[in-house]
Amino acid sequence: MSRSIDIVQRGLxxxxxxxxxxxxxxxxxxxxxxIFLALLFASIVHRGHxxxxxxxxxxxxxxxxxxxxxxxxxxxxxxxxxxxxxYAMFPAVSGRNEKRNLxxxxxxxxxxxxxxxxxxxxxxxxxxxxxxVPADDDVDMIYKGALARDSGRLSKDQLAWVDxxxxxxxIEKQFNTAFFRSGDxxxxxxxxxxxxxxGSFFTLLVTLALAFPLGVATAVYLEEFAPKNSWTDLIEVNxxxxxxxxxxxxxxxxxxxxxxxxxxxxxAPLVGGLVLAxxxxxTIIIASRAALQSVPxxxxxxxxxxxxxxxQMILHHVLPLALPGMLTGxxxxxxxxxxxxxxxxxxxxxAFIVDxxxxxxxxxxxxxxxxxxxxxxxxxAFVERTAAATLVLLLFLIAMNGAAVVLRKKFERRW
Amino acid sequence: MLTPATIVIAILLLTAAAYRIGVxxxxxxxxxxQAIRVLHSRPPYYxxxxxxxxxxxxxxxxxxxxxxxxxxxxxxxxxxxxPEMRALSPAQFSLVINDIKNIINGDVPPDRVSPAxxxxxxxxxxxxxxxxxxxxxxxxxxxxxxxxxxxxRIHTGLRARNHVEQLVRWLLAACSTVAIFTTIxxxxxxxxxxxxxxxxxxxxxxLFGLExxxxxxxxxxQVGSSGAFGAVPxxxxxxxxxxxxxxxxxxxxxxxAIYMSEYAGKKFRAVAKPLMEILAGIPTVVYGFFAALVxxxxxxxxxxxxxxxxxxESALAAGLVMGIMIIPFVSSLSDDMINAVPQSLRDGxxxxxxxxxxxxxxxxxxAALPGIVGxxxxxxxxxxxxxxxxxxxxxxxxxxxxNPFKAVTTVTVQIVTLLVGDQxxxxxxxxxxxxxxxxxxxxxxxxxxxxxxxxxxxxxxYE
Numbered sequence: 046m047s048r049s050i051d052i053v054q055r056g057l058x059x060x061x062x063x064x065x066x067x068x069x070x071x072x073x074x075x076x077x078x079x080i081f082l083a084l085l086f087a088s089i090v091h092r093g094h095x096x097x098x099x100x101x102x103x104x105x106x107x108x109x110x111x112x113x114x115x116x117x118x119x120x121x122x123x124x125x126x127x128x129x130x131x132y133a134m135f136p137a138v139s140g141r142n143e144k145r146n147l148x149x150x151x152x153x154x155x156x157x158x159x160x161x162x163x164x165x166x167x168x169x170x171x172x173x174x175x176x177x178v179p180a181d182d183d184v185d186m187i188y189k190g191a192l193a194r195d196s197g198r199l200s201k202d203q204l205a206w207v208d209x210x211x212x213x214x215x216i217e218k219q220f221n222t223a224f225f226r227s228g229d230x231x232x233x234x235x236x237x238x239x240x241x242x243x244g245s246f247f248t249l250l251v252t253l254a255l256a257f258p259l260g261v262a263t264a265v266y267l268e269e270f271a272p273k274n275s276w277t278d279l280i281e282v283n284x285x286x287x288x289x290x291x292x293x294x295x296x297x298x299x300x301x302x303x304x305x306x307x308x309x310x311x312x313a314p315l316v317g318g319l320v321l322a323x324x325x326x327x328t329i330i331i332a333s334r335a336a337l338q339s340v341p342x343x344x345x346x347x348x349x350x351x352x353x354x355x356x357q358m359i360l361h362h363v364l365p366l367a368l369p370g371m372l373t374g375x376x377x378x379x380x381x382x383x384x385x386x387x388x389x390x391x392x393x394x395x396a397f398i399v400d401x402x403x404x405x406x407x408x409x410x411x412x413x414x415x416x417x418x419x420x421x422x423x424x425x426a427f428v429e430r431t432a433a434a435t436l437v438l439l440l441f442l443i444a445m446n447g448a449a450v451v452l453r454k455k456f457e458r459r460w
Numbered sequence: 461m462l463t464p465a466t467i468v469i470a471i472l473l474l475t476a477a478a479y480r481i482g483v484x485x486x487x488x489x490x491x492x493x494q495a496i497r498v499l500h501s502r503p504p505y506y507x508x509x510x511x512x513x514x515x516x517x518x519x520x521x522x523x524x525x526x527x528x529x530x531x532x533x534x535x536x537x538x539x540x541x542x543p544e545m546r547a548l549s550p551a552q553f554s555l556v557i558n559d560i561k562n563i564i565n566g567d568v569p570p571d572r573v574s575p576a577x578x579x580x581x582x583x584x585x586x587x588x589x590x591x592x593x594x595x596x597x598x599x600x601x602x603x604x605x606x607x608x609x610x611x612x613r614i615h616t617g618l619r620a621r622n623h624v625e626q627l628v629r630w631l632l633a634a635c636s637t638v639a640i641f642t643t644i645x646x647x648x649x650x651x652x653x654x655x656x657x658x659x660x661x662x663x664x665x666x667l668f669g670l671e672x673x674x675x676x677x678x679x680x681x682q683v684g685s686s687g688a689f690g691a692v693p694x695x696x697x698x699x700x701x702x703x704x705x706x707x708x709x710x711x712x713x714x715x716x717a718i719y720m721s722e723y724a725g726k727k728f729r730a731v732a733k734p735l736m737e738i739l740a741g742i743p744t745v746v747y748g749f750f751a752a753l754v755x756x757x758x759x760x761x762x763x764x765x766x767x768x769x770x771x772x773e774s775a776l777a778a779g780l781v782m783g784i785m786i787i788p789f790v791s792s793l794s795d796d797m798i799n800a801v802p803q804s805l806r807d808g809x810x811x812x813x814x815x816x817x818x819x820x821x822x823x824x825x826x827a828a829l830p831g832i833v834g835x836x837x838x839x840x841x842x843x844x845x846x847x848x849x850x851x852x853x854x855x856x857x858x859x860x861x862x863n864p865f866k867a868v869t870t871v872t873v874q875i876v877t878l879l880v881g882d883q884x885x886x887x888x889x890x891x892x893x894x895x896x897x898x899x900x901x902x903x904x905x906x907x908x909x910x911x912x913x914x915x916x917x918x919x920x921x922y923e
Contacts, residue, residue: 060818082739390879
């Protein structure tokens with residue numbers, strides 16, 4: 046006949062083992078998700094850091110006055126200047142195919158670079174200039190070591206030429222300013238994120254201008270004025286549901302209403318901003334209501350007690366105290382809007398747009414859509430640029446979320 | 461050139477003037493700045509009241525004018541077009557209108573189009589100018605009228621503050637209806653196009669059809685592409701990927717939440733929780749890139765090493781990454797629910813000699829279960845509506861399979877592929893996207909309503 050303490054003692058070891066197992070399982074869950082996070086960042090940094098540098102080739106270009114006839118400098122054959130400079134560097138190259146291979150080392154953007162130089166300063170016509178021009182993306186990839194030499198992207202001759210340039214120190218990696226300064230391009234070595242960044246900026250500006258006042262007004266009304274009736278219940282249910290509607294459905298709304306019914310332009314930051322404003326509105330409303338609720342009743346009572354009207358109490362006392370909380374919610378909503386892609390695909394923001402947008406109705410891409418477009422491109426060099434653009438986007442998001450945290454820390458008040 | 465923007469600027473200038481006029485007037489009826497105590501409200505309120513009555517009606521009318529003028533002008537231009545152009549079908553006619561608009565915007569040189577369209581464009585431009593002029597006249601006189609009316613009525617007894625507050629209150633109430641209009645807009649726009657789709661394809665064929673191949677033959681003699689719009693395979697793919705995602709997210713998220721709320725020390729929480737939240741803040745397009753670039757090739761490599769036939773767009777890769785995305789969502793909701801369980805329940809179990817894990821498994825979790833189920837339902841609805849990960853990492857062809865190594869497609873992928881690129885709004889192919897959108901909206905709405913009900917009911921239990 047055993048006492049119950051013995052029964053307990055007998056099972057105790059097993060139970061403690063189970064306890065430890067359970068605890069380790071919980072820790073493992075957290076560790077696993079953090080490993081995923083680390084993996085994600087590591088893989089993106091690993092793939093993207095290369096895009097910060099771009100291989101350039103130094104050419105000695107002769108701005109031949111016979112090619113650059115004064116009549117039409119815009120349409121002159123600048124690519125011939127580039128080719129002539131290359132042929133001069135490798136005089137042994139002959140034959141059409143070989144010559145074509147040789148000129149293939151340099152990006153087609155080199156011609157535009159020369160054109161801009163000539164249009165900027167006509168005095169250089171007739172002179173020799175040492176110029177660094179971007180290399181073609183395959184040369185870039187192989188020179189950086191991102192592609193194997195025997196990948197077949199470059200011919201044996203081309204590899205030999207690159208080696209020769211390397212020994213002459215006429216090829217080197219330079220900081221990739223084009224990536225941060227230009228718009229999209231079919232050529233990876235010329236493609237940049239500035240156009241998409243501008244598009245994102247204009248889109249977010251529209252979103253902010255609409256969603257913040259509307260969200261705050263709605264929150265103030267619902268929290269401070271609305272009578273408790275079925276109408277306000279309906280509004281609340283709507284807001285909660287909108288917060289959970291898939292973002293792509295907002296895109297369908299934008300397509301059907303803003304584009305087809307109102308006839309607004311496709312691919313425009315204006316429409317993108319409108320759609321994203323409707324999408325972020327619930328986030329801002331919910332955050333603003335929480336901020337209003339956190340203002341203690343004593344503040345309200347004091348204001349009313351000295352004779353303020355309800356509106357004065359809210360505008361002069363409650364709103365300023367709730368504003369940091371509302372701003373925090375707004376920044377987080379904006380960060381979500383900045384990363385949102387799916388609804389923008391619906392309203393035609395996936396077009397290939399080279400020009401930098403200058404206004405709210407210019408066709409534009411936004412950063413996440415640019416990432417999506419580049420991720421679809423087959424060129425190896427675009428993988429690097431996609432990852433780099435992702436890094437830029439993540440930096441923006443981290444900055445925004447960091448600002449929200451700082452704001453919260455700075456203005457958080459314990460009543 | 462008189463554009464709507466200049467009219468708005470004019471109104472705003474008038475409004476600023478109205479504010480000053482209102483303030484001045486109130487001071488003068490009071491008899492100077494020393495005597496403002498005889499006024500019912502402080503002078504700025506008289507200014508704001510004047511400004512509001514100056515700006516609001518004018519802006520409202522201007523907005524209405526802008527919304528309606530385009531249609532009226534198009535109608536008038538159409539009436540003046542040569543008869544053979546008026547007889548065109550609506551689709552072709554919209555092309556003509558497009559031409560006209562392009563000429564007016566200067567996107568197309570006038571010599572590229574026929575003389576009839578040139579004259580029409582000229583006509584359109586003239587009408588547009590007349591419309592702008594008329595709008596300016598009406599709106600500005602309305603603004604001045606409002607200004608003058610309020611100014612005339614300012615006297616010492618005018619309850620300006622109460623009027624202003626009432627107006628602001630109405631403005632706030634109007635803002636709060638935007639949420640309702642958004643929902644109505646979503647339902648109507650999706651429903652309208654979906655109903656057009658259901659005219660071409662019966663509802664039952666759509667809901668229960670077992671084949672999905674939305675490519676329609678352009679010519680009757682083309683082979684093989686008659687277009688089949690059965691949503692079942694698409695839904696099956698969505699369910700498969702969501703199930704994989706939940707299989708990843710629920711155990712990890714739940715265990716993470718349990719550890720965070722029951723075991724972790726303060727310092728650990730302070731570090732680990734924000735890090736987990738970063739996972740929630742990463743844009744989905746980044747997850748999609750990660751899935752397509754890293755996870756899918758990795759899974760394919762493992763599969764090949766094991767001798768399995770793994771598609772490069774396997775459901776497993778998309779589902780796995782989607783699961784990672786949802787982990788923080790599940791864990792933060794479960795965290796809330798676990799924290800809502802009263803401490804007394806834990807103390808009771810611990811007092812009876814249960815270990816902590818036994819307390820959690822046998823007391824806390826059963827108590828929190830309804831709430832956790834609600835949270836999981838919300839997570840499911842998010843997984844179903846998730847777009848970018850599956851667009852970038854899942855396939856395009858609809859396969860009815862439960863094999864996670866095969867490529868499947870989802871509702872959101874189909875919507876994107878049907879709507880990105882050239883659209884004709886009279887082909888079932890494009891309209892099918894809206895039918896799928898309706899389906900998606902209905903499913904997620906249902907899930908959300910159930911989930912919110914469950915969560916709310918559970919929360920009430922312990923409050």
